[in-house]
Amino acid sequence: MKAEYITVHNTYNDATANNEVSYMIGNDNEVSFHYAVDEYTVVQGIPTNRNAWHCGDGNKGTGNRKSIGVEVCYSKSGGERYKKAEELAIKFIAQLLHKRNWGVNKVKQHYAWSKKNCPHRIRDEGRWNQVINNIQSELNKLKNPVSKPQNKEEPFMLDKAIVINSSADYGAAESASNRLGAPVISRSLASKEKMAKELIVIGGSKDGLKADKFTVLSGKNRFETSNLVGKHIGLL
Numbered sequence: 001m002k003a004e005y006i007t008v009h010n011t012y013n014d015a016t017a018n019n020e021v022s023y024m025i026g027n028d029n030e031v032s033f034h035y036a037v038d039e040y041t042v043v044q045g046i047p048t049n050r051n052a053w054h055c056g057d058g059n060k061g062t063g064n065r066k067s068i069g070v071e072v073c074y075s076k077s078g079g080e081r082y083k084k085a086e087e088l089a090i091k092f093i094a095q096l097l098h099k100r101n102w103g104v105n106k107v108k109q110h111y112a113w114s115k116k117n118c119p120h121r122i123r124d125e126g127r128w129n130q131v132i133n134n135i136q137s138e139l140n141k142l143k144n145p146v147s148k149p150q151n152k153e154e155p156f157m158l159d160k161a162i163v164i165n166s167s168a169d170y171g172a173a174e175s176a177s178n179r180l181g182a183p184v185i186s187r188s189l190a191s192k193e194k195m196a197k198e199l200i201v202i203g204g205s206k207d208g209l210k211a212d213k214f215t216v217l218s219g220k221n222r223f224e225t226s227n228l229v230g231k232h233i234g235l236l
């Protein structure tokens with residue numbers, strides 16, 4: 001797929017981004033998307049060069065055929081974690097736009113393709129224009145990094161992010177994430193593009209990952225790894 005748009009969804013669910021993606025992969029039905037975002041994590045479900053089925057506009061629809069689907073988690077109940085997920089999604093979408101040299105006119109609601117009331121929470125709360133304005137200001141920051149002019153050629157989204165080796169390390173990663181305020185991002189995403197200045201690697205090696213600085217917290221097994229993480233974040 002050669003993407004031309006980004007489509008924003010609300011999951012109408014209270015699952016984490018990891019669970020949304022596992023569900024999508026495990027469930028062989030016709031619904032799929034490229035990214036799910038919760039309060040800490042951007043998880044990629046499908047590469048952006050492949051199309052996904054998230055717009056309800058059919059086999060030849062521009063939404064399904066030419067747009068990158070971004071699901072914002074926790075929209076069913078909303079609240080603080082939804083707000084944080086939406087904020088992270090806004091930053092992430094700004095980065096997708098920036099990389100492609102696109103403007104916010106490329107960002108569409110699911111509603112635009114098939115009149116489904118999605119992203120339902122943003123629509124019901126009448127905040128679509130606000131979301132677009134927020135994406136615009138994040139995009140402006142990426143285009144004109146005021147505080148870091150020397151880094152102009154390397155826009156980044158995050159100071160710190162956490163990468164795990166397998167789902168066995170997710171428990172340790174979650175407490176580190178809460179403690180450090182750094183999202184957990186998928187290993188495949190962190191190898192493909194530089195998402196953060198510093199990567200905290202929980203389990204496994206830093207081979208192939210992209211960042212300026214690495215903190216590798218990997219033991220021989222998940223218990224050792226979890227111990228290292230505990231020490232690092234000062235819980236032990």
Ligand SMILES: [Zn+2]
Pocket residue numbers: 008009010054110118119
């Ligand atoms: Zn949708």
